[in-house]
Amino acid sequence: MSGLAEIRSFVRLRGRRRRTWSDRYVTLLSLGLLVVLAAPLVGRAVSALPRDVDPARAGAGLALIALLLAGSLALARVAGPVGVSAADAAWLVLSPLPRRGVLARTLLVLVAVCVVGGTALGLALLSALGGPDALALRLLASVVLGMSWTLGGMAAAVLAQASQSWDGRLVAVLASLVVVAVAVAVMGAGPGQGVLSGIASSPLSAWMAAASVSAVVAAGLAGRAWAAVARIPARAILDASTRAGLVADAFVVMDPGSLTWIAEDAHWRSRVLRSRAWPSRLRGAAAVAWLDWRRLARRPGLLALVAATTVLPALVARAGGGGAGALIVLAAGALTVAAMGTAGARRDAGDAALARLLGAGPRALLAARAVLPVLLGGSWSTLALAGLDIVAPGGPFWLLGGLCAPALAAGALRMARRRPIEHAMPVMDTPFGSVPLGPVLWALAGADVAALGCLPALVAFAGGVTGPLLAAQAVWGAAVLAAYCAVPRRA
Amino acid sequence: MTEPIIIARDVGVELGGVPVLRGVDLTVVPGEVVAVLGANGVGKTTLLRCLAGLQQASGSVDVLGRPPLDEPDFWREVALAGDEPTWYPGLTVREHLELMRAVHGSGRLEVRAALELFELAGCADRAPSSLSTGQRQRLSLAMALLRPSRLLLLDEPERGLDTAFRERLAGLLAEYAADGGTVVMVTHDPRFAEDARHLALEPAA
Numbered sequence: 001m002s003g004l005a006e007i008r009s010f011v012r013l014r015g016r017r018r019r020t021w022s023d024r025y026v027t028l029l030s031l032g033l034l035v036v037l038a039a040p041l042v043g044r045a046v047s048a049l050p051r052d053v054d055p056a057r058a059g060a061g062l063a064l065i066a067l068l069l070a071g072s073l074a075l076a077r078v079a080g081p082v083g084v085s086a087a088d089a090a091w092l093v094l095s096p097l098p099r100r101g102v103l104a105r106t107l108l109v110l111v112a113v114c115v116v117g118g119t120a121l122g123l124a125l126l127s128a129l130g131g132p133d134a135l136a137l138r139l140l141a142s143v144v145l146g147m148s149w150t151l152g153g154m155a156a157a158v159l160a161q162a163s164q165s166w167d168g169r170l171v172a173v174l175a176s177l178v179v180v181a182v183a184v185a186v187m188g189a190g191p192g193q194g195v196l197s198g199i200a201s202s203p204l205s206a207w208m209a210a211a212s213v214s215a216v217v218a219a220g221l222a223g224r225a226w227a228a229v230a231r232i233p234a235r236a237i238l239d240a241s242t243r244a245g246l247v248a249d250a251f252v253v254m255d256p257g258s259l260t261w262i263a264e265d266a267h268w269r270s271r272v273l274r275s276r277a278w279p280s281r282l283r284g285a286a287a288v289a290w291l292d293w294r295r296l297a298r299r300p301g302l303l304a305l306v307a308a309t310t311v312l313p314a315l316v317a318r319a320g321g322g323g324a325g326a327l328i329v330l331a332a333g334a335l336t337v338a339a340m341g342t343a344g345a346r347r348d349a350g351d352a353a354l355a356r357l358l359g360a361g362p363r364a365l366l367a368a369r370a371v372l373p374v375l376l377g378g379s380w381s382t383l384a385l386a387g388l389d390i391v392a393p394g395g396p397f398w399l400l401g402g403l404c405a406p407a408l409a410a411g412a413l414r415m416a417r418r419r420p421i422e423h424a425m426p427v428m429d430t431p432f433g434s435v436p437l438g439p440v441l442w443a444l445a446g447a448d449v450a451a452l453g454c455l456p457a458l459v460a461f462a463g464g465v466t467g468p469l470l471a472a473q474a475v476w477g478a479a480v481l482a483a484y485c486a487v488p489r490r491a
Numbered sequence: 492m493t494e495p496i497i498i499a500r501d502v503g504v505e506l507g508g509v510p511v512l513r514g515v516d517l518t519v520v521p522g523e524v525v526a527v528l529g530a531n532g533v534g535k536t537t538l539l540r541c542l543a544g545l546q547q548a549s550g551s552v553d554v555l556g557r558p559p560l561d562e563p564d565f566w567r568e569v570a571l572a573g574d575e576p577t578w579y580p581g582l583t584v585r586e587h588l589e590l591m592r593a594v595h596g597s598g599r600l601e602v603r604a605a606l607e608l609f610e611l612a613g614c615a616d617r618a619p620s621s622l623s624t625g626q627r628q629r630l631s632l633a634m635a636l637l638r639p640s641r642l643l644l645l646d647e648p649e650r651g652l653d654t655a656f657r658e659r660l661a662g663l664l665a666e667y668a669a670d671g672g673t674v675v676m677v678t679h680d681p682r683f684a685e686d687a688r689h690l691a692l693e694p695a696a
């Protein structure tokens with residue numbers, strides 16, 4: 001038995017509780033249930049694969065896939081991706097044990113993530129490009145392509161964690177993926193539809209060749225990553241493990257909201273900023289609210305990224321997501337962007353110590369803090385709806401963007417000020433099983449007020465934009481925000 | 492005779508059926524520095540939270556002539572520095588102080604003076620979360636002392652501070668009191684509190 005195996009066995013034997021046959025049975029049963037539940041979904045997705053090629057849909061779909069890959073790679077790069085539990089980080093990483101053995105479990109998890117993600121990506125690829133013939137073989141080729149991309153990407157992220165030069169290459173790949181996304185989106189809109197049609201209707205042999213080349217490249221990268229893991233610096237693993245530990249803690253105490261704090265603190269801790277005087281005209285609540293403006297002004301890259309994401313609802317609509325899919329992306333995006341301007345409210349809701357020192361009145365403070373989310377949510381949704389107007393009939397929807405902004409701000413502020421999940425709340429019995437009310441209410445807090453404030457706009461999305469609905473949205477959205485700001489007794 | 496700023500009578504707190512604080516009396520007049528001393532778990536921080544209106548208690552507590560309430564009007568007169576606060580994201584050390592001054596107007600100190608006094612000038616452009624424990628404690632105290640207030644409630648203000656700065660802080664608190672302010676602080680350092688009036692708490696259970 002190797003040293004590592006002995007230690008693992010030692011820890012297992014002295015653990016609080018040994019795994020019983022019952023535990024193994026529950027695990028197997030859960031996996032079986034997962035397969036039973038997922039199989040019909042996959043079956044439906046496969047049967048819905050289009051046979052004809054639509055260049056507009058192909059362009060939008062490929063753009064979304066490229067953005068999804070870029071986002072996943074960026075996430076893997078930020079997260080580590082190789083990290084271990086806090087205990088392993090403290091005792092096993094800083095020991096003479098072979099590093100590859102210490103990290104083996106994590107690598108196995110990463111491979112599983114790549115397989116699942118790659119399968120989904122393959123399905124999405126075929127859904128975007130269509131399968132004119134030999135659907136089963138094209139599906140196989142696209143799944144191999146998807147898995148190769150995820151596995152290759154993950155391997156590159158592991159190599160980037162181990163060496164600075166690979167980190168530079170990974171950043172270049174990320175930038176290339178974004179450029180590709182923009183290029184195929186533009187091509188799908190008109191100028192390159194012929195090229196996209198050519199790619200989509202390419203013969204099966206071309207698909208097979210692309211899949212084989214991708215698989216070989218991915219295998220090569222995975223091999224290099226496997227070799228690099230043996231000498232990956234402890235510092236890189238410890239940093240990633242700390243981040244992973246914080247994230248795990250956030251989930252253990254069921255407070256995903258604290259994840260935003262973790263990301264925020266990690267961003268600012270390593271930076272030296274240039275202090276600037278507070279605007280002299282701002283006093284009281286307006287002065288406190290200004291901190292959100294200053295924070296955001298210091299993240300121009302994030303603002304540019306947010307501006308770029310305004311094309312997502314239109315891309316989803318073009319890629320076959322339909323009106324409902326586009327609306328879901330629009331709602332989630334608008335609320336997320338509005339929430340970017342509520343960091344101060346989020347901090348004060350979590351810890352009121354500074355709010356007490358500042359002594360600002362909660363209602364005035366909330367009103368002052370609503371201005372930025374109104375501006376952010378309104379601008380983003382106006383641009384996103386203008387994009388939807390181009391690809392979907394029934395508009396003009398862009399007029400609703402600014403009018404929904406107050407409701408979005410009220411929702412974003414409610415989301416920022418929500419308390420941690422209340423686990424003492426009852427569990428509801430539903431036809432789909434038992435649902436704990438605490439996490440559900442926590443997840444809905446914010447979205448509920450935003451949806452309430454956007455009711456006239458939702459009616460307009462369903463039945464068409466009319467003058468009275470626009471007027472109703474303007475009045476109703478402002479009323480919801482005013483009512484929300486009038487209620488609180490705490491910052 | 493000077494009107495007391497704090498009058499607490501027979502203050503008691505039970506947490507989960509366990510008495511944490513029992514029969515505490517305290518009267519503090521303006522210009523006083525009171526140090527609450529005692530072993531771990533005798534209820535020092537709980538007493539401070541009662542005075543700040545953050546903890547319900549039996550008996551009676553009056554601060555500035557009325558029961559303390561966790562409301563903006565109360566916090567405009569009272570400054571509380573306890574556990575390390577959660578700093579605002581994206582703001583530097585100097586900007587945290589600027590923010591305090593922008594909200595409260597001219598206070599007891601200028602921002603530049605506060606940075607010098609609390610030895611934070613060298614890290615004025617850094618995010619508070621990147622500072623050492625002692626530096627973050629200094630910033631917390633600087634924010635509390637920069638703004639105007641009549642009562643200062645401090646929970647272990649000496650936490651993380653080096654010996655030299657503890658002496659300086661004791662001097663700053665004495666100056667605050669000499670200007671008419673009142674300080675109630677929980678501390679474990681009798682030397683730091685040697686010029687203050689002592690209130691020694693005994694275990695309630």
